[in-house]
Each structure stands twice: as C-alpha cells, then as structure tokens.
Amino acid sequence: MEVNTRAGDDHQTGAQGCLRLCLRTTRRAPFMFCDRDEKGIPQFASVVSCRRKQPCQMSTKEKLISHVMKEEPVASANKVTVVGVGMVGMACAISVLLKDLCDELALVDVMEDKLKGEIMDLQHGSLFLKTHKIVADKDYSVTANSKLVVVTAGARQQEGESRLNLVQRNVNIFKFIIPNIVKHSPNCIILVVSNPVDILTYVAWKLSGFPRHRVIGSGTNLDSARFRHLMGEKLNIHPSSCHGWIIGEHGDSSVPVWSGVNVAGVSLQGLNPQMGTEGDSENWKAVHKEVVDGAYEVIRLKGYTSWAIGMSVANLVESILKNLHKVHPVSTLVQGMHGVKDEVFLSVPSVLGNSGLTDVIHMTLKPDEEKQLMSSADTLWGVQKELVL
C-alpha cells in the first residue's frame, strides 16, 4: 500500500543507506515510502512503502536526526562575556569554564587573530567541558544578552609601575567598551578587573549609566585570598579555614582589618594584641606587606599575573550566577560609609547574588583603619576628578 507524498516533494528513497535505515526503523519489506510534513522533514513513523528509482538524497544528518521543535530555540540562561583575551582574560575564561558556571561564553577583543586562536583552542576542549556554546568576535553583538560581563581589557602594569599610572590609558579604552556592552546587554552585571580597578569601576559606572548594584570591581577579593594563603602557610592550615579581610583600595594602600583575623572564631589579635603593629614580635604586618608586594613580585618573575586573578574572578562569578548571597570584599560605591564623602569605589565586604551587589556589611573599624580608608578615598578622588569621561 502506498501513501502519496505532499505537493512539492520529489524525493524518492531507495539507495542502500536509506534502505538499511528503513529496514531498521520499520522491519518491513524493502519497499518503503517516507511521508513528509510541510517542512519536508521525513516522517519515519509513517513509512509504508517505497519506490526505489534514484539514490537517496537525504544527508547523513537528516537520516540521523529529526528536528522536532517548531519554535526558536531558547536563549542562553547564564551567559558570561569576557572582554579582553590577554593573560588575565583567558585565565578568567578557563576558570569559569572549568567550574561549569555558564552555558554560553563569549570573548571579545580588538586583536582578531589572537581572539580567533583562543576561541578555537577553547572549542577544541569542548569534549571535556560542560559549556556547549563558546563564541568570539571583534563585534560586540556576540555578547548580546549576557548575564555577566567581565572586563579585563586594558593596558598592563609594567614592572615597577603603579596601578594609578595606567588610568587615563584605560579610561579611553573603556569609553569604547562600556557603551558597546550596555547596548547589547542592557540588564547585565559588569565586573571590572582591569587596573586600577577601583577607579575603573567608577568609570564603568559612570559610562554605563547602570545602577550601582550592577557595577562591581574585583577589588580586594584577590588581596584577601593572598592574605589568607599566607596566613594559612604561617599556621599550617588551609586558607579556607583562615579568615582575614583586606578592604579599601586594591593595591598599595589596602587595609588589613586585624581585629577580624580569626580561625574558628578565635580572634588572633585577641591572642596577640600587638598584631599588625610595628612592635609585633611575630611581624604580622609583614604578611600584609607581602600581599601588597605579591603582585609586583609575580610580575617581576613571570611578566604578569594571571592564575590567581582568574580564580578569584571565577569565585565572584560563581557567587553571582548561582545567587549564593556570599560575602566578598569587592569594590563598590562607599560614599557615605566610613567617613567617605566623594563618589569613590572601594572594597568592603558585600553580598553577591544574581541581582548583583545587594548589601554591604558594616565593619567596625579602628580609627586608624578608617583614616586609611578615607585617605585612599581622597587619593582616588584626586585622580578621578581629573579624568575626562
């Protein structure tokens, strides 16, 4: 018994491959006929008989797979964009991929060859990853509908150069990047990594026009991680069990809050009241100095830092995308806190979730710690007000 084809269909089954497929799907005698729906997709369920006159025209893919969804596919739910594919950007990318944090990753840069090379290299590892869509382009349209955009683009600190020297160079780069990001992902959260991060987070906030909870600087998340690592080495405990917060400016004038340093809630300053002062026989102040110098040291030895900042960023991305409400020391608007009067971004312990940076923890700071924060704020404002935005 034969079933007529729909109008416009001139396809006739009959070549060996189709024959085998027909036999396998229906186990009937070889004279099979594929019905087709309005889109021309073969309906194997309706195979009845066939007229073998010409070789089968179906591609291997069509023989293998039937597309059954009529609507457009749903857009990615957790898309992350990384702007800048230098060492820091790629370290962030690989850390985010290895932690299975996003279902789509987009990379953007101005250097097209390097960008294409990096995207191919990551895609070749797709078998080992759980991020199916990895895309890249010079054009920002590839970043559309991102939940989170990590900005690592910008000039790199040279050996011995302070972060503040990079400012104007990076502001000019941001004037191009930020509007492009906002245009394609108007509801995203921007995470700024480029240095000097506190100033550039302010710049990104101004240029984007976003509310303050959606512009975050990676801040002293990394400094605190370095501090906890060094503390862990000193005490022979894993860093995750050593608690210590470094706040304020990411860089030379960051503030270690000694009163909060503890293991299992036991305040170390309670055990050693000299901690952090010049008179401290254990010289804990040197630990903080090592944190500040750490970046310069690594830059001197290998030319740049990448792995630590990449892991730190992935840590923040995880809290945001998984809506963890974890507390991280990240750079946010501190105007009105700790005596700061200007529109300045500094790192304070903040709650991160999928809305962004929703809450800030009030730290009880000693007078000299507050003074340090205020003087950092003054320095940063001194630089910020000279900027041409």
Next chain:
Amino acid sequence: MSSVLQKLITPLASSPAEPPRNKVTVVGVGQVGMACAISILLRDLCDELALVDVMEDRLKGEMMDLQHGSLFLKTSKIVADKDYVVTANSRLVVVTAGVRQQEGESRLNLVQRNVNVFKVIIPQIVKYSPNCTLIVVSNPVDVLTYVTWKLSGLPKHRVIGSGTNLDSARFRYLMSERLGIHASSFNGWVLGEHGDTSVPVWSGANVAGVNFQSLNPDIGTDGDKEQWAATHKAVVDSAYEVIKLKGYTNWAIGLSVADLIESIVKNMSRVHPVSTMVKAAVVVADSLESEVGEMPDKERMWRKWLWNHNLVATSWDCGKGLLPFPGLHHHPGPQVGAEHQLHHQEGSAEVVLPEAARNLTCQRR
C-alpha cells in the same frame, strides 16, 4: 610569650607529615605546562602539585601565582624548584618540556632537539619517583614517548603519550558541531600518529549507537558528497591554525591531559586513545605469514594488510626494511596500558628510531 600559633592550636599527633598520595609533577612551565597545571588544579585531581623547569624566575612566578589562588583550590601544597628533588614521590609526572613547534614546522622536525632535552629530564624524574607513571606531552609525542620509555627503564604500561586523545577530542567537537550536538554525544576515534597522519576510524563513528558508515557508506572517502573527510583534515590542520593565530596551543591540550590524569588517579578504567607500545605489527605479520605462506617482502604485505583494513591512512616508504610504522613502535591502540603483552621484536626499535625519523617519507592517501 608564646606565639599566636601555640596559643591557638594544640597539636594532637607529633608524627611527621604524611607523604602525598596523589602527587602530580608537571615538567616545563610554558603555556602547555601551565594549562595542564591549572586544569589539574581546577579539577581537584591531586593533593600536591610540583612544577619543574630550568627558567628559575618564571618558575617561581608561576608557582607564586598558583599559590595565591590556593584559597579557591583543594590542593594544599604547590611547590616548585629547578632541582628535581621537589618531584619526589610523585604518582604521575607530566612531561611538557621541550621546544615548541614553530609555524609551519612539522612535529617530526622537533625530534632531535627534544631528545637532547629528555636525556637530562627523564633520569632525574625516575630517580626521585621510581614508581610514577609518566605522561609525555611534548611533540612529536609518539616518538618522544618511545624515547622516554627507553631512557626511563620503566615498564611499558607506565609510560604513556598523550597521543591522539586531543585529536579525538577535536574530531568529536568538529563532527558534533556539524550535527548540533555536544561533543560527548558523538563517538569517534582518531588513532595513529598524533599529527599529520592520524587515522579517523570511520567505521566506529556513531551517535547513540547509530553507525555513520551505514548511513553513508562513502563516508571518509573522496567520493563522499558531504565531504566528511574534510572534518578530519580540519582536525589535523587545527593545531597549525591555532599556532598561526595565537602562537601556540595550550587550553585544549591542558584539558586533554587533565582528562587522562583523572582516569589514572581515580582508577576509572576508561578507554582513551593514547600513545602506547604497539607490538600488534609483529602479530599481524605472523598471522599474515601463516595465512599466505612465506612472503619475500613481509613488511610490504603487512602494510597492505593494514591498509586494506583501514588501519593506516598513509603509505610509508621506509628504506630500511624494518617495521615501517608511523611513530615506529608507537601506534596507539584504543587501550590504555599494556595488558596486551604481545610478542616483542627485540632490538629493532633502537636501530629503527633515529634513522627512520630521518628517512621517513610519507604520502597522504
């Protein structure tokens, strides 16, 4: 006045520190070595990581950079030194050291340069970790795995080359892109030499058990209208392509090595296409002989047999009259380790290797 440490912590056991159970060493802290290191760390595969290199500043910088991230990791000890003593008691040693492929340079040209480097590295590794498993990544990987095996004196099942694990991953990615599915849902194996003459085994390519060759009997041949063979060509060319664009490849090989290490450290008994000792050549020749009687040119018949069975994609012309196999004694079979203890042809490998590397000419099929 007792220190913070003493006031805070009361030790319960005064025994010396336990040795590491899953220590991994990475030799070479170039782009490939560091990509392997970060993949291993982010997959929580080892309890101690050691890095070794000759460039001391870079080595120290990389170690510090990784240590600064230790809050986010579950590997408590990351060490590095120029001296191989830091690698002691490793369970696995990943060798990425060596000179990098230049743009347009074929992998075989790297051989002699890398052999000299390995003569320094391998004995040191084995001295401090006599029970380790070696994974060789440096190119040309098949030849250098052989070299490592000879220099280390380790049994064959403990010297593995990363081989076509990466080529297969690339193949599965590129094929699955054409089909719109995830790479892990497309099953396909690329065997043979890691590089120009790798062999895609089309007869095994399948999705959900549906065999591609039965859907398209021409697949992989020149007569194939859909040109699926172009996908395999893209696999071969992809390394050169990425090198041309960004100067080197690292992320994919790093992920591939971490995948192998995961199988080994977690004792998963997974099947990977890696570079291992293949003595099947001799068995084939023997069976050929028994089938067809005495043959004047055993090697040529053996090659033809493999050709007919689609096990090689190139014909090699090795004027030495010895086993004319790409990578010589290293044709990867689809098994990890050497459970296949086949009859070994003594002696030929040493003679064959350096000379064959010079004399090999290969023609693409």
